[in-house]
Amino acid sequence: MNMYYAFIKAIETGSFTRAAEELGYTQSAISQMVHSLEKELSTTLIVRSRTGITLTADGEEFFPYITNIYHSHRKLLEKQKEMVGLHSGLIRIGTFSSVSCHWLPALMKEFKEQYPAVQFELHQGEYKDISNWIKEGRVDFGFVNPKAVSNVTTIPLQEDEMLAVLPANHLLAAAEKVTLKELTEEPYILLGERKISEPLTIFKQNNFEPNIQYQVHDDYTIMSMIEQGLGISILPKLVLSRCPYNIVTKEISPAVIRTISLAYKDKRVLPIASKYFIDFILERYKNPL
Template structure:
């Protein structure tokens, strides 16, 4: 299995030398592993040039299968370590910024108070990329919006609903209005939070046959709030992320309100590492709808 691990590490680092350093092998040993894998697959996997390492067309075709073998073996190793006790577990989570900045710090702190040796890997993304990470086994589970199409093949546990608020600069004329509708926003420069294939605000604009004036598409909530503070436009963001905003901005409630659901998503809880199963239960206990 070392040759699959070497392949994945070379892809991650873009270098045979860096892969060898991180895995604790000599560069010669890494090269031998890749040659053995190439012989097994009867093809060449990497092309070297002055610009670095690139995959061959054959390697691109084999990539999903190599990933599957690599992640399956990693799950097998996790299961073996699980037999040695929960204390040695690694919990891999796909998450987006509002959850990772508001929920996860306290959850991790309290969970580690019970299980001090458990380690965490947080993979930041949006609904679509998080769903893909779960499907391919890069993470054990993740936080998603269950309405996203990419999540449809996964099992989900709803946690909480999160209201979406209009965010404007503090001196914006809209702050004088008692009620804000989507129609009030269509002429404003709109800063869109890139959430993958699903944008909750855009879905609601579409339902009302409205077209926002999207001037910017941004991946980070905090960058959007900074841009709004500078008067570059307005946006609609989740209340959860705004609750800890350090920016001088104003928030307005929509009428009718827009709400997103935050859920846990996973493939098969029964085969997850025990530490991840325990942490999922811990999350549901803390933030589940019945809590």
């Protein structure tokens, strides 16, 4: 853009010498930049005389276009600086309930303290939904279990133990731990889909089949159902950390563990704000698994 600005400044000042003084170049450099612009446009833009410089007929025609290009480029640079400083930007995240309830609020609050103008858009669903949203570009990145998705980049953040959830008056409520076999003897409330369920995977690996009576897509609905004695379930420890229901949680033997990972398709093409937030999250979880 230097040759555009040199040309504009030369016309504004009426002299290559004065343009050079204002821009911090030599008079020869200004002349060379204007010549380069003339060469690019295959015409003569300026007539030089002892009294100064004036625009040619072609120069008069080109001048408003050159001015527009220069100002548009400046606006582009200003916008780039604004985005780097995160004075604006929308961050779209695919997430599931335990992360959106127990991780994201604190992370978003801290991030907005640094970049208050950044906006967030949360899309809540299951692992498969989130993976599809990432691939389609509906969200910039998301949180998933890496075992349940494919064709996206995943970075493991934390392991989350899953616990048996029982009614408060259940016969197993006094036990230190419960076994998978014991859990197959009760009406089971399944969280999410049968194809991508961590508990069902563990049941299958140990040759057990739970007695699924209900299939529900919300953790808190399941807790409420268990409180009413409709069955038992296995839920993530993360979502049970601030449980508002009168229920009992127990460790399971063998343990049921899920990995929470951050996932995206191609970080290089993500909006700047989303890149910053991804790096911010990874900094908070400095020791990924």
